[in-house]
Amino acid sequence: MVIAETPDVEVVGEAGTGAEAVRLAAELRPDVVVMDIRMPGMDGIEATRLVTADGGPTRVVVLTTFDEDEHVYAALHAGASGFLVKDMALEDILGAVRVVAAGDALIAPSVTRRLIGAFAAAAAPAAAAVAATDSATDSAAERRLAAITGREREILTLVGRGLSNSEIAAELVLSIATVKTYMTRLLAKLDARDRVQLVILAYEAGLVSVSG
Numbered sequence: 001m002v003i004a005e006t007p008d009v010e011v012v013g014e015a016g017t018g019a020e021a022v023r024l025a026a027e028l029r030p031d032v033v034v035m036d037i038r039m040p041g042m043d044g045i046e047a048t049r050l051v052t053a054d055g056g057p058t059r060v061v062v063l064t065t066f067d068e069d070e071h072v073y074a075a076l077h078a079g080a081s082g083f084l085v086k087d088m089a090l091e092d093i094l095g096a097v098r099v100v101a102a103g104d105a106l107i108a109p110s111v112t113r114r115l116i117g118a119f120a121a122a123a124a125p126a127a128a129a130v131a132a133t134d135s136a137t138d139s140a141a142e143r144r145l146a147a148i149t150g151r152e153r154e155i156l157t158l159v160g161r162g163l164s165n166s167e168i169a170a171e172l173v174l175s176i177a178t179v180k181t182y183m184t185r186l187l188a189k190l191d192a193r194d195r196v197q198l199v200i201l202a203y204e205a206g207l208v209s210v211s212g
Helices: 018-028 044-052 074-078 090-101 109-134 140-147 150-160 165-172 176-189 195-204
Strands: 032-035 059-064 082-085
Touching: 018 032, 018 044, 032 044, 032 090, 044 059, 044 074, 059 090, 074 195, 082 090, 140 195, 150 165, 150 176, 150 195, 165 176, 176 195
Parallel strands: 032 059, 059 082
Antiparallel strands: none
């Protein structure tokens, strides 16, 4: 109802299940799908995976009560471009829809640390297995970082901590335009689709951790 009443945004469809969301997204080709996680039948994670699988223009914003769903981080790997919590101000949710529609990605600051924590808990067994079999081998994520400069690595770390472009600019005493240029370079060099994928990569490479 709130989105429908916003002058610059048009609601083109509504779905009550994950399967219906996938069908409508394929049929209507919307710019953005605002996706819940817990739905009857197919959940929002699988629906997100299917909506984004063809590499089309439709982007997904996950809207969830994160405290109640420890596995919601999986939606990032499924292709979500935004992560919002339901207790955010309505104007912030609308702003996030606009940001994602413009091709950027957004994670609610309150989600970032929990996101990393959930990701760490799930990744730990796999990491332990790798260490046991080949502890001398650098992670694939770390190898990907070989192509970036020291400054780009510094900015990637701040992205992983959940800082916005303006916050990164203030932290490093740079202009926002300069930070945006660095972001463009990082996305290209690391073959990342958006900011969300950079957050994942920053964690996987060990640039950020649950403790900060």
